[in-house]
Amino acid sequence: MIPLLALRDVHAGYDSIEVLHGVSVHVDAGEVVVLLGANGAGKSTLLSVASGMLVPTAGQLLVAGQDLTGTGAGDLARAGICTVPEGRSVFPSLTVAEHLLMMTHRGVSAADVEERAYARFPRLADRRQQSAGDLSGGEQQMLALARAVATEPSVVLVDELSMGLAPIIVAELFALLRGLADDGVAVLVVEQMAQAALDTADRAAVVANGRITHEGDPERIRSVIADAYLGVDPLARQETT
């Protein structure tokens, strides 16, 4: 089976500083893959490469087997790669309704976008005419994720899904991602809250110092992380197992 999204031996960085030193990840259709790792490990950089915001200096970005290395982020977005970057990824001065209007870029009609988004997040319907800047953190994250629901993407990339949110909302959002994957979407999530993420994930990988140090089923990664608390620190270890 050809994975929907694959990074192959990617090197990337900023200016002359290399951050990723040869990273390979793949996500199949219908799969939730979670990336774990310490701050500054290079997780966000990896997602930037996958979304087209950052062009790798070496290696490839493959979408459904097709080499799309160097394709612009806007083109990838229109092609169905939906990225929810780190932080509150909404436009503070746009209203909720205007955000939904932006989500018609894949050809889904405005009416359909509204219907799907409000069906999934009824709370947003009450906030239609409010500026996104005035929403609560959870509502903002919902609005950002509405794009994943409404635009019929084939790949969804989410950075720091749970940052600053109450656990109950986080559970809700993970359930949403699970649902998307069950519909055949390839989901790649970067997470700090390892437990909730590992409960949802089909596969997990640990990033440290710009390399994938561990990869496998969630239970195995869970034990690796448990080891970390017992003094063996896999998150900081250089060599691949």
Next chain:
Amino acid sequence: MQQFLSFTASGLTSAAIYALVASGLVLTYTTTGIFNFAQGAMAMVGAFTFWQFAEAWGWPAPVALVVCIGVIGPLQGLLVARMFQGLERTSDTVRLVATLGLLLGLIGVVHAIWDPSVRRSLDPFAEGRAVTVLDVRITYHQLLTMAVAVVVAAALWVLLRHTRTGVAMRAAVDNRSLATLNGARPALAGAIAWAIGSTLAVVSGILVAPTIELNALNLALLIVNAYGAAAIGRLRSLPWTFVGALVLGLTRDYAIWLRSDLPASVAPYLGGLSNAVPAIVLLVVLVLLPPAQLRTSTRAVRHEVLPKLTWSGTAITGVAVVVATALVIARLGATALLGAAGIWGIAIIGLSLVPLVGYAGQLSLAQLSFAGVGALAYAHLGWNHPLGLLWAALWGALAAACVALPAARLSGIYLALASGAFALLLEQWIFLLPEISIFGHPFTVFERGTMPVARPELLGWDLTGDRAYALYAAVVFSLCLALVVAVRRGTVGLRFVALKDAPAGLAATGTDAARTKLAAFALSGAIAGVGGAIAGGAATSISADGYGMFAGLPILLLMVVLGIRSPRAAIITGLVLGGSEVAADLPLGPLSSAFESGGVVQAMLIGVAAVAMARIPDGLLPELSNWARGRPWGRSGSARSRSVDVSGAPELVGLRTAATATELAALDHAIGLSSVRSTAGGARARG
């Protein structure tokens, strides 16, 4: 009552014009971050092309109108969008200069195509037809103007609120990369904004042209008034911009009405004030609006190269300036000699921009006004001793402080606008005041429009002859150059640079930013004042109309194009702007004739500058010196790619992760501290 209504009608018409111009301005500013000082010049292009089609070629008015609005407007906008590609990532200074360059370039182009000595006028639409409402005659043209403004307001509202393209344009302002991830095309949004902005300018130009003579500078200036409306809209909100246009249009026309009723005793004093109303409104709005609302959006900005200055290099430059002047003046004729001293006057004014704009990053459009105040003080003093220049410096500094104090918390484009408003206020009101009485002493600002300026004598040396005075001017320039170098190499200069490149670092060292800013303005104003006095002495007289905002633009532009952080750029600025008479007198072959038509050469240079600034943001001189050292993209190249995003301001590079020694060195270099490390190591912005 009847008068009130009729001035209300004309005020509403002015308001409609301001609204058209200002909304185009706000649209391009919010989508591209570029405040388009050339908006008025674009309107001028529209008016002149319409005149060409409808009057010169006799096309039917509707056809000419469709071609102007459907082709000329969008085409002009798209060309400019193409020219300004990449400008978003440059500094405020470079962005400002690029559009000012476009302004002067367009005026140059219009002058080249349509001989300015020929009088042209446009007829109003439906000439002679009018309706009468409540006894007030309102022409069809006025009605049309107001109707167009209302339609444009509605259309813009629909575009920006209810179409995907418009919403995406606003989204790109909030967060450009997130907009891209939403499938938007920010570059396309920018191009659309430029096309709409330019078309709005063309429309306003065609509508306003029949009410004034078709004169390039007139049109460009008239529309400066619209900036106040945009400022009330905080350069962001279209509804508030329309409110601003109403306030401005009505205030201006009521002021004209009140002027006609003023008692004869005060009329001469307040008469000019009514012309300056838009400038005053602009200044008041800028100073009073809460700072948070007036913050220019932060974006990825690269750091500029800061050329090193050595004492030996400065000494060589200074001596070369004096010796070259001595050699050249020996062979000049009488007319050319007058120009020779003027070169150094302009060069000193150009030099005054280096500490203020180059080091401290404070934009000033009032530099020539500071020079004017200095020249005026010097002329009134009438002391023919070189120390009289100190008096000019003092007054130049005071004038600059008048800008710096109320504008203490303004920066970037807002500071540029405030200083521009100050310049307009001086030029349209203060410099034109008749005799006033200060503590019982009668005082005339400019006697009969011009003031004689005395040339100095020193220790029995007569410096009043043209040759001697030119040499004296060169010496004064060299002394000013030494002053700037001394400042740059000392702690004060370090603070100036920190104010621009690392404001957080400046605060961390306990230095007050407002005081540093005041010091930069005062120093710069003082040097400009000296420059004004020297230039005044060169011409032996000064006149009220010599110190306008527009007149000062070429100096700022050339300085930035050449390298605003390079004091030597001032020499070339002086030569280019003041040297045409001298060059025409020198055996330069075909080049001399090029200089004879000085205006065209300047317009060309400036046009090129506007195009080039996005590519050479450090200016020509730093680029050339890199190139001469055999590394065309070497040092400034690495600084160029060091663009930092909002979340990663330079001060933070060392905080998020432990910075390597190379990173720190690059950081030091980028903020210009590498050369002064030994003198002020403590001030380094290390995390």
